[in-house]
Structure formats: C-alpha cells, structure tokens
Amino acid sequence: MEALGHAKYAVVGWSDGAISAVKLAANFPEQAWRLVSFGGNAYMTEADAVAFEESRDIAGWSERMRNTHLPIYGDDLQPMWSSAVDAWQAIVREHGGDVCMSEAKAIRCPTLVLHGEKDPLCLIEHPHWFNEHITDARMHIFPGGKHN
Numbered sequence: 001m002e003a004l005g006h007a008k009y010a011v012v013g014w015s016d017g018a019i020s021a022v023k024l025a026a027n028f029p030e031q032a033w034r035l036v037s038f039g040g041n042a043y044m045t046e047a048d049a050v051a052f053e054e055s056r057d058i059a060g061w062s063e064r065m066r067n068t069h070l071p072i073y074g075d076d077l078q079p080m081w082s083s084a085v086d087a088w089q090a091i092v093r094e095h096g097g098d099v100c101m102s103e104a105k106a107i108r109c110p111t112l113v114l115h116g117e118k119d120p121l122c123l124i125e126h127p128h129w130f131n132e133h134i135t136d137a138r139m140h141i142f143p144g145g146k147h148n
Contacts, residue, residue: 002031006031007031009031010036011024011034011035012035012036012038013036015038015040015121015122015147018039018040021035022037022040022104022130023100023103025107026100026106026107029106034109035111036112037111037113037114038113039119039147040100041099041122041126042099042101042104043099043101044091044099045092048123049092051121052084052085052088054120055120055121056082056085058078065148104129104130108135108136110138111134111138112138112139113140114127114139115145116141116142116144117141117145119145124141
C-alpha cells in the first residue's frame with residue numbers, strides 16, 4: 001500500500017484472508033483505519049480440527065464448490081487441501097490453537113465481523129470471539145449463509 005501511495009486504507013479479508021487482515025490491521029494500526037473480517041478463525045479447537053477433517057475428501061464437497069476449484073487447481077486440489085487440513089490440525093495439536101488471538105486483541109480500528117450462520121469450516125463461535133475481543137467491533141451473521 002505504501003508503494004501505491006496509500007497512507008491509510010481499509011482492510012478486507014475472507015477465510016484465511018480474514019486472518020491475514022486481522023494480522024495486518026494489528027501490525028499497522030496507523031495505516032489500517034477500518035477492518036472487515038469474514039469467515040476467519042482467531043483460534044482453532046479440536047472441534048475445528050474435526051470440521052476440517054470432515055471436509056478433507058473433496059469428493060464430499062458440493063458440486064458447485066468442486067467446480068469452482070477444480071478448473072484452477074486441477075489434480076493438485078486434493079493433495080493441496082489434504083495438506084491444508086494437516087496444517088490446521090497441527091495448529092491445534094502442536095501449537096495450542098492460537099491463530100491470531102493476540103493480534104485481534106490489539107486492533108483499535110472500527111471492525112465489522114461477518115459470518116455465515118451455517119459455515120461448516122469456520123464455526124459460529126469465532127465471529128462471537130472477534131466481536132467480544134476487538135475494541136469497536138460490530139458483528140453481522142448472514143442467516144443461512146455458509147463459508148462461501
């Protein structure tokens with residue numbers, strides 16, 4: 001953003017990008033004047049590890065989701081997704097589950113926390129955690145919404 005000449009900016013992130021957005025807003029408080037986080041985890045629990053494990057086999061994904069990802073990733077999708085599931089489980093089992101909790105608690109800009117009510121990957125407890133621990137946060141849950 002500095003290279004583009006922007007001294008201040010809003011940060012928007014979805015899924016893993018929401019985690020990156022939280023970290024960016026926390027680490028650059030003078031530049032990040034607004035944050036929107038959608039479908040991100042502050043931490044991972046054993047329940048999260050189970051939810052990710054349930055999504056490991058892409059054959060169980062909806063046809064729409066597979067058709068969105070397969071043209072981009074092709075035969076690499078299944079091994080890539082399995083590696084991601086392994087990494088998320090390692091965060092829980094080897095690193096205590098902290099994804100971005102300390103960073104989230106440090107955020108001081110106005111924050112909008114968005115979440116799909118039926119998100120199978122990022123459980124409903126996560127937006128509530130962000131809303132409770134980020135100063136000046138508001139939350140909106142999309143009724144019937146999922147991760148995408």
